[in-house]
Amino acid sequence: MSRSALDLWVGFFVAIGLASLLFLALKVGNLASASSTKTYTLQARFDNIGGLKVRAAVKSAGVVVGRVSDIQFDQKEYVALVTIQVDGRYRFPRDTFATINTSGLLGEQYVGFEVGGDPAALKDGDVIKKTQSAVVLEKLISQFMFGKAADGGATP
Amino acid sequence: MSQEPLVEIRDLNFSYDKRPILTGVNLTVPRGKVVAIMGSSGCGKTTLLRLIGGQVKPQSGAVKVSGQVVHELDAEGLYDMRRRTGMLFQFGALFTDMSVFDNVAFQMREHTDLPESMIRDLVLMKLHAVGLRGAHNLMPAELSGGMARRVALARAIALDPTLIMYDEPFAGLDPISLTIVGDLIRKLNDALGASSIVVTHDVHQSLKIVDYVYFVSAGQVVAEGTPEEIRHSTTPYVHQFVWGEADGPVPFHFPTRPYVDELMQGVKAK
Amino acid sequence: MVRFVLDALARLGAQVTGRIWRLGFAARFFLAILASSGTALRRIHLTMREIYFAGVLSLIIILVSGLFVGMVLGLQGYDTLQRYGSSEALGVLVALSLVRELGPVVAALLFASRAGSAMTAEIGLMKATEQLSAMEMMAVNPIARVVAPRFIGGVLSMPLLAALFSAMGIFGGYLVGVHLIGVDEGAFWSQMQASVDFREDILNGVIKSVVFGIVISWVAVFEGYDAVPTAEGVSRATTRTVVTSSLAVLAADFILTAFMFRG
Numbered sequence: 001m002s003r004s005a006l007d008l009w010v011g012f013f014v015a016i017g018l019a020s021l022l023f024l025a026l027k028v029g030n031l032a033s034a035s036s037t038k039t040y041t042l043q044a045r046f047d048n049i050g051g052l053k054v055r056a057a058v059k060s061a062g063v064v065v066g067r068v069s070d071i072q073f074d075q076k077e078y079v080a081l082v083t084i085q086v087d088g089r090y091r092f093p094r095d096t097f098a099t100i101n102t103s104g105l106l107g108e109q110y111v112g113f114e115v116g117g118d119p120a121a122l123k124d125g126d127v128i129k130k131t132q133s134a135v136v137l138e139k140l141i142s143q144f145m146f147g148k149a150a151d152g153g154a155t156p
Numbered sequence: 157m158s159q160e161p162l163v164e165i166r167d168l169n170f171s172y173d174k175r176p177i178l179t180g181v182n183l184t185v186p187r188g189k190v191v192a193i194m195g196s197s198g199c200g201k202t203t204l205l206r207l208i209g210g211q212v213k214p215q216s217g218a219v220k221v222s223g224q225v226v227h228e229l230d231a232e233g234l235y236d237m238r239r240r241t242g243m244l245f246q247f248g249a250l251f252t253d254m255s256v257f258d259n260v261a262f263q264m265r266e267h268t269d270l271p272e273s274m275i276r277d278l279v280l281m282k283l284h285a286v287g288l289r290g291a292h293n294l295m296p297a298e299l300s301g302g303m304a305r306r307v308a309l310a311r312a313i314a315l316d317p318t319l320i321m322y323d324e325p326f327a328g329l330d331p332i333s334l335t336i337v338g339d340l341i342r343k344l345n346d347a348l349g350a351s352s353i354v355v356t357h358d359v360h361q362s363l364k365i366v367d368y369v370y371f372v373s374a375g376q377v378v379a380e381g382t383p384e385e386i387r388h389s390t391t392p393y394v395h396q397f398v399w400g401e402a403d404g405p406v407p408f409h410f411p412t413r414p415y416v417d418e419l420m421q422g423v424k425a426k
Numbered sequence: 427m428v429r430f431v432l433d434a435l436a437r438l439g440a441q442v443t444g445r446i447w448r449l450g451f452a453a454r455f456f457l458a459i460l461a462s463s464g465t466a467l468r469r470i471h472l473t474m475r476e477i478y479f480a481g482v483l484s485l486i487i488i489l490v491s492g493l494f495v496g497m498v499l500g501l502q503g504y505d506t507l508q509r510y511g512s513s514e515a516l517g518v519l520v521a522l523s524l525v526r527e528l529g530p531v532v533a534a535l536l537f538a539s540r541a542g543s544a545m546t547a548e549i550g551l552m553k554a555t556e557q558l559s560a561m562e563m564m565a566v567n568p569i570a571r572v573v574a575p576r577f578i579g580g581v582l583s584m585p586l587l588a589a590l591f592s593a594m595g596i597f598g599g600y601l602v603g604v605h606l607i608g609v610d611e612g613a614f615w616s617q618m619q620a621s622v623d624f625r626e627d628i629l630n631g632v633i634k635s636v637v638f639g640i641v642i643s644w645v646a647v648f649e650g651y652d653a654v655p656t657a658e659g660v661s662r663a664t665t666r667t668v669v670t671s672s673l674a675v676l677a678a679d680f681i682l683t684a685f686m687f688r689g
Contacts, residue, residue, distance in 0.1 A: 003471070010474045013482045017586025020593035024525060024628050027619070055623075209563050238565035249556040266566050 038088035039066065040124035044098040044111070049080045050134025052100055052109045058084050060113035065090050068111060084111065093118035094126075100134035109134060160223060161186045162319055162351040163208060168217035170203060177203050178375045181217070185319075190345050190352040192362040194397065195372035196406060201355040202246075204372075205321050208353070209243065210234050221319065239267055242312035242320045246327060248304040250296040256283070256307050257292040263314045282310040285347075286340055302333030309340055318350050326358040334358075338365050359398050363387065371397070373405075452648045455569075459577050459647070462570035466578050472571070476579025480541040484587060487536055492591035495532060496598025499523055503599070504607050516609050517618035520599030525622060525631045526687070529592030531679050534638035537580075537587060538671040542646035545576050546667040549650025550660035558651075573651060577643045584639025585632050592631065630686045637682060638675050645671040 049071065058066035070083035086092070095116030102109050122128070163185035170178040177200045185191045193201050206212045207219050213227040220226070221237055229237060250259050260279045264270055270278070283289040286306040296304060305325065312320055325337055342365040345352045356362050363369070363383040371379040371386075371394055379386070379394045389395060396404030466473050503519040549572060552558050558568040596618075603609040622628065646667045653663035 006475060006478050009482045010478050013477065013485065013583075014586065017481075017589055021586075021589040021632070023593050024589060024596075025624055027615070211559070211562060235565045238563060241563070243560065243563045245556045245560050247555070249560040251557055251560075252552075252555070263564050263566075266564070266571075 039085040040088060041069075042066075042084045042086055042122055042124075042126055042128055044082050044084065044128040044131050045074065045077065045079045046082060046098075046100065046131050046133045047079055048133040048136060049082060050100055050102075050109055050136060052082070052111065052134065056108065056110050058086065058111040058113065060090070060092070060115065065113065082111070091121040094120045094122055095130065096122065096128055097130045097132065098128045099132040102135070162222060163353070164218075164220040165204075165208075166218050166220075168207065168214050168219060170200075170207060170212070170214045172203075176375055178207075178214075181372075181375075181377055183370055183377065185351050185353055186368075187351055188345075188349060189367040190342060190354060190365060192354045192356060192366040192369045193372060194355075194357055194359070194362065194369060196357060196397070200375045201372055202323055205243070205323055205353065205355055208319075208321065209241065210237065239263075239315060240318045242314070242317035244305075244308050244312045244320070244322045244325055246324045247301075248296070248308035250299075250304055250308055250311070252296050254296075255292070256288070256294050256296070256299070259296070259307060260292075260311045260314055262311065267315065278314075282314055283307070285313075285344065286310045287336070302329050302336070305329065305333065305337060306340070309337070309344070313344055313348065316348055316350075318348075320345065320348075320350055320352045322352065322354045322356070324356055325354060326356055326361050334361055338362075341365055357397075359400070363398075448652075451652070452644070455648050455651065456644055458569050459574050459644075462567055463574050463578060465567075465570040466574040472575040473578050473582075476575045477583055479544065480537075480576070480579045481583030481587060484537055484540050484583070485590070487540055488533055488587045488591050489594050491532065491536055492529075492594030493598040495528060495591075496520060496524065496595030496600075497602045499528075499595065500599035500602030500607070504603060504609065513609055514613040515617055516599070516603045517614035518621040520603070521596055521618045521622050522627060524592040524595040524599075525627050527679070527683070529595065530588045530631050530634040530638055531675065533588040533591040534584065534635065534642060534675045535672050537584060537639075538642045538646075538675065539668050541580060541583070542642050542667050542671050543664040545580065545643070545646040546650040546653070546664045547660060549573065549576070549647060550653035550655075550663050553651065553653060554655040554657070554660055556655075569651075573647045577647050580643030580646065581636065581639040584642070585635040588631065588635035588638075626686075630682075633686075634679065634682050637678055641674045641678055642671040645674060 054068055054071055056068045057064045066084050066086035068082055069085045072081045074081045092113055093116055095118040097114040099112045099114060100109055101112045161184045165181055165183040168178055168181040193204060195201055207214055208221065210226045218225050257279055260282055261275050264275045264278060280289055283292055286309050288303060288306055291303060322341065326334055329337060338361045341352060341354060354362055354366060366383060368382060369386045370377055373393055379389060379391045386394060387398060393405040396406060402408055499520045503516050504513055507513045507515055552572065561568045561571060604611045604614055649663045649667045653659050
């Protein structure tokens with residue numbers, strides 16, 4: 001194996017190795033979208049975050065506009081404090097509603113932004129005033145059963 | 157040129173895992189001479205070479221090369237000493253993944269900054285000295301035993317060493333190669349003005365070419381002298397060795413109880 | 427009777443202490459390799475030669491195995507997912523299985539048996555034919571010249587091979603899922619892209635393959651260097667390399683996975 005043939009093969013090997021790494025990073029993973037755009041921080045308080053996890057998506061009109069970066073328990077008010085990194089390209093009005101939704105029926109939970117009409121926009125570090133907590137399945141079922149019992153109490 | 161011997165061994169004791177290999181060995185290799193170390197297999201001859209080369213340390217005693225105690229040398233000192241020493245290993249120990257040329261050029265490329273053109277001239281010169289200049293492109297696997305031995309010799313003298321050590325250079329060679337290797341050992345030693353140590357049990361070949369002989373048995377030097385003295389020695393061990401006698405101080409039978417007892421045991425068991 | 431038990435205990439104790447002593451020696455050997463890596467990196471051609479022997483020559487087995495593993499994942503994954511109506515998540519299943527686990531681990535096991543055993547055999551054989559001793563006598567450090575380039579070559583080749591395995595596997599899963607079974611191509615890729623995270627999944631997979639590369643190369647060169655210098659000794663050393671490095675890779679995989687994917 002002459003020196004130049006060996007160099008050629010090693011170069012080929014390293015090239016296809018790096019190419020497959022690139023393929024994995026860009027086409028398989030989300031490196032392209034997880035670009036280094038500037039983000040700003042918003043916070044929201046929820047009575048119940050349900051199954052929301054860190055790194056869950058934040059969507060508005062169904063488009064991903066940010067990510068949940070931190071979830072803490074607020075000792076003073078006994079609520080959940082969710083920190084969100086929002087993509088710097090998007091601005092939201094001060095009266096934005098933050099809700100916790102489920103994708104599909106039993107899918108993952110994400111934060112949804114529903115916008116109001118306030119001309120002033122949320123700035124870095126602001127707290128979202130209006131929030132709606134996650135729907136807890138057990139409460140929903142007990143509500144349903146309660147309602148059913150109230151309606152047809154005579155039914156055996 | 158100083159008259160101090162190149163290699164001096166005094167009261168050397170070496171043991172491995174509490175088993176004594178060498179006991180109270182005294183040995184001298186004068187400058188410019190070829191010295192043979194002879195003895196049957198497993199008597200510690202190869203260990204002596206390793207001690208001189210600094211690969212192992214003695215328990216007590218001193219091994220001096222050019223006046224320096226080998227096991228007290230620091231890394232740099234050991235490096236210098238090894239650069240000036242050439243060694244021919246049993247069966248050659250050529251680097252199997254390199255050609256004959258690269259094997260001989262190895263030390264030049266590792267230890268010197270000589271340009272490739274100069275290295276080429278030197279390598280071909282060394283190979284010419286052992287008669288294998290035409291084989292420089294072959295791989296070690298393509299060489300016969302005798303040729304491999306000669307290439308290893310060329311490699312050993314690559315940097316013109318002052319001390320050359322040979323570990324069983326005659327083992328397993330055909331008669332033609334035996335003569336060639338023997339001649340080369342003597343000629344190269346004289347041409348380079350070096351000193352050589354030949355560890356061997358080939359009596360015939362070595363007595364032809366060496367200046368002095370040491371006989372080692374069970375880790376001790378039992379006899380020494382010039383080839384003439386050795387040939388006419390009356391020491392039983394030396395006599396048995398030189399004349400190839402089947403029985404003598406080195407017994408024919410592996411030590412065990414008498415044969416009669418072994419046979420009678422079978423009888424008694426009935 | 428008592429003697430028998432005592433003898434057995436003594437033998438066991440000797441075996442355990444023997445192994446611990448050997449582990450210590452292996453650790454010192456590892457440090458020696460790192461210390462003499464300078465030569466292997468300065469004379470890069472030595473290392474490149476080893477990347478060829480360890481990496482390039484493993485390409486065939488890695489690519490073919492990756493393809494088959496990916497195709498099987500496609501088949502098995504679809505079979506299970508379609509029972510819950512989630513067959514569109516096939517891309518996610520194939521990609522995550524490969525990138526997180528199967529890529530690094532299976533590629534490592536294949537590498538250990540192909541390249542690891544070759545490294546051990548080479549070094550062991552050089553020891554048995556006194557080539558290492560000859561090098562030492564020529565004032566060339568055999569660890570720097572023979573061992574370190576092989577170690578570094580192995581460590582550099584492993585992540586590349588794991589990435590190639592994963593990529594081929596995903597392609598295999600795509601072939602089976604989209605073209606053979608009929609899963610929607612758009613859903614296959616888009617769900618995959620949405621669920622596979624670069625930092626969490628891909629980078630962790632790469633870190634795993636680097637760790638595996640270090641483990642396998644270390645075991646391989648050590649067993650070769652420490653082999654009994656006979657034909658039988660070298661063959662036993664190569665067997666030990668494959669067994670020890672495979673077990674070590676699986677154990678390391680568990681530890682790394684527990685750290686990385688605590689969820």
